[in-house]
Amino acid sequence: MSNYCFANHKIQPIENAGVPVSDLLVQRGYGIFDFLRVANNKAVFIEDHLDRFFNSASIMRLTIEQSREDIKTIVKELIAKNNMPYSGLRLIIAGGDAPDGYTIEKPHLIIIQAPLAKPSEQLPTNTLKLVSYNYQRQIPEVKTTDYLMAVWLQPWMKENGGNDILYHKDGWVSECPRSNFFMLTQDNVLVTPEINMLKGITRKNIIKVAKQNGIALEERKINISEFVTAKEAFISSSTKRIVPVHQIDDTLIKSDYSDSFAHKIYDLLLALEN
Amino acid sequence: MSNYCFANHKIQPIENAGVPVSDLLVQRGYGIFDFLRVANNKAVFIEDHLDRFFNSASIMRLTIEQSREDIKTIVKELIAKNNMPYSGLRLIIAGGDAPDGYTIEKPHLIIIQAPLAKPSEQLPTNTLKLVSYNYQRQIPEVKTTDYLMAVWLQPWMKENGGNDILYHKDGWVSECPRSNFFMLTQDNVLVTPEINMLKGITRKNIIKVAKQNGIALEERKINISEFVTAKEAFISSSTKRIVPVHQIDDTLIKSDYSDSFAHKIYDLLLALEN
Numbered sequence: 001m002s003n004y005c006f007a008n009h010k011i012q013p014i015e016n017a018g019v020p021v022s023d024l025l026v027q028r029g030y031g032i033f034d035f036l037r038v039a040n041n042k043a044v045f046i047e048d049h050l051d052r053f054f055n056s057a058s059i060m061r062l063t064i065e066q067s068r069e070d071i072k073t074i075v076k077e078l079i080a081k082n083n084m085p086y087s088g089l090r091l092i093i094a095g096g097d098a099p100d101g102y103t104i105e106k107p108h109l110i111i112i113q114a115p116l117a118k119p120s121e122q123l124p125t126n127t128l129k130l131v132s133y134n135y136q137r138q139i140p141e142v143k144t145t146d147y148l149m150a151v152w153l154q155p156w157m158k159e160n161g162g163n164d165i166l167y168h169k170d171g172w173v174s175e176c177p178r179s180n181f182f183m184l185t186q187d188n189v190l191v192t193p194e195i196n197m198l199k200g201i202t203r204k205n206i207i208k209v210a211k212q213n214g215i216a217l218e219e220r221k222i223n224i225s226e227f228v229t230a231k232e233a234f235i236s237s238s239t240k241r242i243v244p245v246h247q248i249d250d251t252l253i254k255s256d257y258s259d260s261f262a263h264k265i266y267d268l269l270l271a272l273e274n
Numbered sequence: 275m276s277n278y279c280f281a282n283h284k285i286q287p288i289e290n291a292g293v294p295v296s297d298l299l300v301q302r303g304y305g306i307f308d309f310l311r312v313a314n315n316k317a318v319f320i321e322d323h324l325d326r327f328f329n330s331a332s333i334m335r336l337t338i339e340q341s342r343e344d345i346k347t348i349v350k351e352l353i354a355k356n357n358m359p360y361s362g363l364r365l366i367i368a369g370g371d372a373p374d375g376y377t378i379e380k381p382h383l384i385i386i387q388a389p390l391a392k393p394s395e396q397l398p399t400n401t402l403k404l405v406s407y408n409y410q411r412q413i414p415e416v417k418t419t420d421y422l423m424a425v426w427l428q429p430w431m432k433e434n435g436g437n438d439i440l441y442h443k444d445g446w447v448s449e450c451p452r453s454n455f456f457m458l459t460q461d462n463v464l465v466t467p468e469i470n471m472l473k474g475i476t477r478k479n480i481i482k483v484a485k486q487n488g489i490a491l492e493e494r495k496i497n498i499s500e501f502v503t504a505k506e507a508f509i510s511s512s513t514k515r516i517v518p519v520h521q522i523d524d525t526l527i528k529s530d531y532s533d534s535f536a537h538k539i540y541d542l543l544l545a546l547e548n
Contacts, residue, residue: 005295018292019300021279021386026293028421029303112295138423147302148420149412
């Protein structure tokens with residue numbers, strides 16, 4: 001199967017597309033991206049992702065040559081050409097070639113598509129153990145390409161029996177490297193951090209469906225000391241919607257999510273997509 | 275002038291060399307590098323730089339395919355082929371292609387050479403104003419490609435009349451984005467931070483020549499509150515050796531460095547190179 005991407009202003013086979021070694025993305029790790037799911041050859045929640053993509057670029061002072069409509073046209077062409085009905089789309093803005101190796105001059109757009117398993121339409125039964133780590137992402141409201149710590153911690157996570165990492169700073173929870181965190185309190189209030197993290201599109205939709213369906217939800221600070229009182233916990237992301245959490249560090253949360261807020265929210269999200 | 279680099283296991287024209295869009299360096303900002311100066315077609319302090327390069331790779335769990343001797347051979351060939359007598363060499367280890375976009379699989383070596391002005395053999399008279407910024411680099415003992423904050427802060431730095439940025443965390447000084455920081459106390463002791471920063475090769479050589487020449491030098495914590503008492507301040511780097519500092523934020527340090535510890539250290543460094 002050939003795979004096309006968008007780079008250097010054109011759709012071309014991915015094996016021909018490289019980022020110049022002089023690019024700020026390569027030399028200084030300077031870039032932003034967004035990642036969205038394609039289902040049935042349609043880009044899911046593309047407007048929300050483009051909102052965030054343009055916002056990330058603006059904060060990082062990366063000018064995007066293409067208009068929003070241009071990008072939507074390219075995405076459509078790429079999806080048609082690749083015909084990978086279930087896949088992921090990665091939109092990247094690279095810092096571009098910098099004669100002094102430091103100053104942003106000509107940021108450029110790259111779009112990559114890669115196959116993804118068709119997501120289940122059921123809440124995953126493979127629940128997660130999260131291991132918490134004291135770390136604050138830099139410029140956390142932006143989806144930068146900086147996953148240095150996340151990639152570096154993979155062996156540590158596995159040694160500790162974790163399936164994912166939960167970042168906190170001195171006890172205050174922010175996010176997982178690629179997803180947002182939610183917890184259900186004893187009073188049946190869904191809580192999720194409100195600062196120092198990236199605001200996911202699925203997170204946004206969870207807040208929306210909770211409000212529409214009378215589920216109490218608060219964006220507020222969460223301390224790791226609250227885990228012992230949690231009735232449920234889950235993470236949210238564009239690829240998997242919601243994945244329940246059975247354990248955080250040594251604290252057992254819940255093992256059977258068949259009847260749960262997580263389950264209810266999952267079904268509401270699914271309905272929103274269709 | 276054609277310019278050759280080393281990439282994909284061979285020396286090739288730089289315009290043909292790109293980092294695959296699927297590489298962890300592109301997608302996750304996962305890579306390390308080292309930068310060294312070439313003078314008279316010789317790589318200056320290459321052993322020290324290779325020590326640090328292999329150490330950075332080891333901490334980041336990036337396996338280098340080539341041996342130390344292999345790399346020295348490639349560097350020699352590249353220098354001969356490019357014939358840029360005064361230049362900079364950037365050795366990069368990119369995380370490599372990761373099928374899951376996350377796990378380190380096949381890190382690979384890239385070497386780029388770019389012309390540099392022949393450095394003066396005089397202590398620079400263009401002294402610097404540093405502007406301090408509260409920030410701690412992640413994994414600071416490693417020379418990663420993460421310069422997100424440094425590049426992002428350039429407009430802020432210029433707005434504040436700065437020539438370079440000095441990072442501190444809650445008042446405790448660490449480093450500049452691309453150089454180390456030294457200060458001369460009232461008691462004529464040269465002080466430089468000892469933790470939470472990258473240990474530069476020039477920094478190492480300054481410590482060495484200070485010891486050899488009876489100049490008191492301490493590696494210790496430095497608080498920004500000490501700037502008002504500083505008799506001198508300078509930064510050190512491989513490209514410029516030493517550049518004196520006339521001001522940090524609103525604190526004037528010293529304007530005329532013609533007779534100074536900075537000057538003395540500069541001359542000792544120069545002698546060490548020749």
